[in-house]
Amino acid sequence: MFFSKSLKNYYKMGLSCNKLALKTKLLFIYQLCVIIEKKLNDMKKNLLTNVLLACLFLTFSCGETTTTSKDKLSFEQIGYFKNDSKLRYFTFWVKSDSLIVPNSINEKIFNQIKEHGSKQTNTSGKITASFYYLDKGQTPDVTLLSAQEANDLAHNKKPIAAVWIMPNGEINLIENPE
Numbered sequence: 001m002f003f004s005k006s007l008k009n010y011y012k013m014g015l016s017c018n019k020l021a022l023k024t025k026l027l028f029i030y031q032l033c034v035i036i037e038k039k040l041n042d043m044k045k046n047l048l049t050n051v052l053l054a055c056l057f058l059t060f061s062c063g064e065t066t067t068t069s070k071d072k073l074s075f076e077q078i079g080y081f082k083n084d085s086k087l088r089y090f091t092f093w094v095k096s097d098s099l100i101v102p103n104s105i106n107e108k109i110f111n112q113i114k115e116h117g118s119k120q121t122n123t124s125g126k127i128t129a130s131f132y133y134l135d136k137g138q139t140p141d142v143t144l145l146s147a148q149e150a151n152d153l154a155h156n157k158k159p160i161a162a163v164w165i166m167p168n169g170e171i172n173l174i175e176n177p178e
Contacts, residue, residue, distance in 0.1 A: 081142040085126070093136040
């Protein structure tokens with residue numbers, strides 16, 4: 001409708017068809033440029049918003065897994081071995097409300113594991129070892145094995161940590177024992 005009114009006005013002014021066609025084309029191109037500029041501005045805003053959201057996501061999702069005071073670990077005992085000389089092996093599945101990434105476990109989590117391991121039953125002068133796993137299905141049950149089999153299996157299943165109570169009472173935390 002706008003173009004048809006403009007055409008009538010151009011004819012009334014006595015413009016030639018070539019000038020009229022040129023002006024019509026220029027007007028059309030100008031309107032397209034305005035529309036494209038608006039679209040580009042919207043796209044820039046959307047792009048900036050998406051980049052900002054991506055940065056925020058990466059900032060809070062990468063790096064060490066953090067725990068807050070409410071992120072308390074819980075432990076489910078899967079296996080227990082004890083021989084006649086009072087050597088003990090425990091295997092535990094570590095449960096947490098937040099995701100724990102095996103290669104970036106922070107010190108707070110290891111401290112909770114060490115505290116838990118230090119509270120396990122121990123005979124004075126004997127060794128107690130507690131092994132901790134993130135996957136319940138990979139947590140071995142060492143209950144009916146020999147001492148050597150229990151030790152081998154506990155290590156081969158790749159625990160995230162082991163807590164050893166030594167004969168002198170010293171408590172050692174070993175991260176990612178091999």
